[in-house]
Amino acid sequence: MNFRTNLQLKPERNQIDYDSKILLFGSCFSENISKKLAYFKFNTGSNPFGILFNPIAIERLITNAINLKEYTESDIFQLNERWHCFDAHSDISAIEKNELLLNLNNEISTTHKQLSEASHIVITLGTAWVYRFIENDTIVGNCHKVPQKKFLKELLSTQEITASLDNISTLIKSINSNVTIIFTVSPVRHLSDGFVENAQSKAHLLTAIHEITDIKNQLYYFPSFEIMLDDLRDYRFYAKDMIHPNEIAVDYIWEQFKKAWINENTALVMKDVETVQKGLAHKPFNPASKQHQQFLNNLKLKKNKLFEHYQIQF
Template identity: 40%
Template sequence: MKFHYEFDIKKLPEPITHKDKLFLIGSCFTENIGEKLKRSGFTIMENPNGILFNPVSVAEAITGYIENVSIDEKDLFYLNEGWHSWKHHSRFSSITAKDSVEKINTATGNANSFLRQADYIMITLGSAWVYTLTEKALNARVGSIAGNNHKAPSDWFNRKLLMLEEVLKVLDNVIHRIFLFNSKARIIFTISPVRHLREGVIENNRSKALLIQAVHHLVDKFDKLFYFPAYELVIDDLRDYRFYAEDLVHPNYFATQYVWEKFVDASMNEKTRSLIKEIQSIQLAYQHKPFNVASEQHKKFLKSFYDKTAALVDQHPYLNLEKELAFFKSGL
């Protein structure tokens, strides 16, 4: 018997390898995949502004990286004993404006450098619902879209669903900006399977449908754009609440692992998949908790994985396994 519906996924014409640099931006699902890429030995940068859900905030962030836009303290606002930016996640907030500005500008500068060299840019869109700032919002341009609400009062925002034309315009523009900035870049679009039920079930489906339509229009238009069906894998393939966390909103470990395996199969060749397995065995050893760190058995274990890791780095010098090598060496 079949208990889920599997479908074919179009493979990337140029598979991703460990030599490639991958830039990821978008919803919290971006960070699920980003963590798996990091643990598999890839060179990545993810969400330099923090998690962003809507296409306007994503496009504004990418434009900011390309232009290497710096901010200063006048661009922040003070709320609940902290300084915040309307364009950034709360992880960039701080009890001092100076510290927040420093974190934001450092992240932007690093993103500028990385984005210029990126081979693949993965954009995950979560929602077409946006929250525009009202005249009550502190230090805000009325009508501009907040990337994060920072638990501000509800009357600081107006909610609206973007029109298809608005999404197409903002994404089309940022795609052109990316290709002018980095002509070798290829872009992979995904739609997050995270359900935005705070908007309502019908409203969430309207939003996802709008994003899917916009993205496919753009993928058909540009040669270096691709679509990976993360949303469809969870919604149509797995299609069961047992693959969601208790909140019934976020895909659980088994769902994200399933999507990851499908992504690897669709975007990487056999040589890269084999290298991932070797790196994952090193990661398991790196996370191993011994009963007795001073035992000869544990020292032999560390020596074995130090030699294995060093040999792998010699063979693939673009792999960043410095912390693993240092860990294995420290116990010898």
């Protein structure tokens, strides 16, 4: 008897290899995948403005990066002795005003370059619920603990999300016509919005993504949401908060991502990279022993081989 409903993913076109340049935007799930890619030494960048959960915030970042917007004092504000920007996560906030502006503008410049050169862009949407700052009628990427009375909470319609994702795709393709864009929905439930409200939000995101996915135009969908909720669907795969996927779940979804998006030859190279990574993390009992010196020499040979063939640096 089969006690699981296992998703069977097929290899996609335009798969990732060690010549690929990968850029990720969106929720904390993007961070999880980015860490995996970085561990295996792929050329990857992630969330230049920190974690962003809603499509409007991601669209604004991409729009500003493509247009090389220059952030000024009018775009930031001070609260609780720190300077913040509504377009960015609080991780980007700074004590000094000029430091924040410098960081924002440096990231805009870097992201513009990455968008124009990327072979693959992964966009993870977390929620369709957004907060509109009443003072300037603008949807924010992060509220930075500004009093809630200064915002209106709204649920983006399917049509609004579809339009935003279409804008994102069109903007990126305007400077990088050959890029492959992979959309996914975060499996993390936003239960602070409410159980029913979270389900409605995810439904809007899923519907909108499927409205715009088009293999001919290199716009794809990866089912991380379905893998978590329909394949794993057991609380043993959740962290202590019973909301976020635990390490086992992240590893499993990563394996599914590999099946779909990383070609077989590259997967073999990844095994060699992992061998070196584990070797670098090894803590010897006796660093001066001949055995350990031989181990280090073998590790060096493996590193040199990976650099020679794939320009992989450790």
